[in-house]
Amino acid sequence: MRVPLNDLRLQYLSIREEIDAALQAVFESSAFSGGPFVEGFEKNFSRFCECEQAVAVGNGTEALWLALLAFGVGPGDEVLTVPNTFIATAEAISFTGAVPRFVDVDDVGYTMDPRLIEGALSKKTKAIIPVHLYGQAADMDPIMEIARSRGLVVIEDASQAHGADYKGRPAGSIGDAGCFSFYPGKNLGACGEGGAVTTNRPEVADRIRLLRDHGQRSKYDHCIVGFNARMDGVQGAVLDVKLKHLRKWNDRRRVIAHRYTELLGQTDAVVAPREAGYGDHVYHIYAVQVENRDAVMDALRALDIHCGVHYPVPIHRQQAYRNGNHAKRHLPVAEAAAARSLSLPIFPEMQDAQVDYAASQLNEVVQKLSG
Numbered sequence: 217m218r219v220p221l222n223d224l225r226l227q228y229l230s231i232r233e234e235i236d237a238a239l240q241a242v243f244e245s246s247a248f249s250g251g252p253f254v255e256g257f258e259k260n261f262s263r264f265c266e267c268e269q270a271v272a273v274g275n276g277t278e279a280l281w282l283a284l285l286a287f288g289v290g291p292g293d294e295v296l297t298v299p300n301t302f303i304a305t306a307e308a309i310s311f312t313g314a315v316p317r318f319v320d321v322d323d324v325g326y327t328m329d330p331r332l333i334e335g336a337l338s339k340k341t342k343a344i345i346p347v348h349l350y351g352q353a354a355d356m357d358p359i360m361e362i363a364r365s366r367g368l369v370v371i372e373d374a375s376q377a378h379g380a381d382y383k384g385r386p387a388g389s390i391g392d393a394g395c396f397s398f399y400p401g402k403n404l405g406a407c408g409e410g411g412a413v414t415t416n417r418p419e420v421a422d423r424i425r426l427l428r429d430h431g432q433r434s435k436y437d438h439c440i441v442g443f444n445a446r447m448d449g450v451q452g453a454v455l456d457v458k459l460k461h462l463r464k465w466n467d468r469r470r471v472i473a474h475r476y477t478e479l480l481g482q483t484d485a486v487v488a489p490r491e492a493g494y495g496d497h498v499y500h501i502y503a504v505q506v507e508n509r510d511a512v513m514d515a516l517r518a519l520d521i522h523c524g525v526h527y528p529v530p531i532h533r534q535q536a537y538r539n540g541n542h543a544k545r546h547l548p549v550a551e552a553a554a555a556r557s558l559s560l561p562i563f564p565e566m567q568d569a570q571v572d573y574a575a576s577q578l579n580e581v582v583q584k585l586s587g
């Protein structure tokens with residue numbers, strides 16, 4: 217039985233008529249850049265996130281970058297984030313001219329450990345970017361408390377957490393702003409690239425709207441130096457269709473995850489992901505911890521079960537970030553996770569039989585490799 221890591225074609229087939237109609241509407245109106253389909257999606261996505269505003273941009277990296285710029289982060293500043301995230305979180309900080317400082321994570325959800333924040337602060341610290349990793353919110357209350365007492369900005373990287381919540385509040389609505397990616401494989405994925413910033417602060421939303429469109433409020437009237445970071449109309453239309461299905465898809469991801477956890481619970485050699493218990497996890501990724509990770513992954517691939525690793529090298533160990541004293545830092549929890557994490561196939565259209573097969577084969581493989 218073949219078990220792919222993800223299968224976007226199945227998702228398309230399940231909503232084909234709606235997607236085809238949306239695409240046709242965009243082509244017939246020629247609303248290709250920004251425009252009514254993007255604005256309609258912004259309205260619906262802000263409602264979904266229980267935020268006053270959502271500003272759609274070209275991708276998740278731009279969402280983070282423009283949000284930082286909108287809060288005035290730049291050269292001379294430091295921004296705290298985690299080392300076990302997609303590189304984009306750090307790149308967005310670097311492209312403002314600021315410097316990322318990496319805080320280790322806890323060993324439950326592998327999200328920013330609030331107990332380590334004080335020790336990482338300096339006079340230059342301007343902002344904190346916690347990442348809601350794999351679809352589970354970071355522990356936001358203590359993070360917000362520290363940020364408020366020090367006058368720091370909090371930007372949530374919610375790129376893996378569309379529809380997740382923290383104590384009843386949606387991801388993206390807790391900090392000063394939330395940043396989302398709609399890369400095709402995300403829980404809410406475009407048919408191309410997309411991103412958005414959510415916020416309850418109208419002046420921040422206004423600033424990002426200017427920054428994404430060459431600093432112009434009306435055509436050829438440029439009040440600040442901006443950039444082109446607009447979302448295109450096709451993505452706005454597609455995302456608006458898919459948003460209606462997101463809760464159902466997230467529910468299915470949770471069912472699959474809990475099925476995995478039950479089937480993998482028999483052996484100590486596979487450590488299933490844990491839920492921190494302060495909100496709905498939306499399982500963008502289902503990552504277990506195993507010894508001999510690469511050998512386990514190869515053995516599963518030979519059985520046509522396709523896994524991934526998120527992420528094999530923490531950012532402070534990447535060549536791009538090796539200067540700047542990052543490599544000298546020891547961040548033990550993130551480093552251990554990088555060596556042991558294995559992401560199993562998970563997507564809403566996955567069949568129960570595929571889950572059962574992947575789980576039973578994983579149990580067998582780890583037994584063989586450890587015995």
Ligand SMILES: *Cc1c(COP(=O)(O)O)cnc(C)c1O
Nearest residue numbers: 275276277302304375397398399
């Ligand atoms: C996907 C992702 C991003 C980047 O989003 P793009 O749309 O690919 O630019 C940023 N942060 C995290 C945690 C992500 O998973």
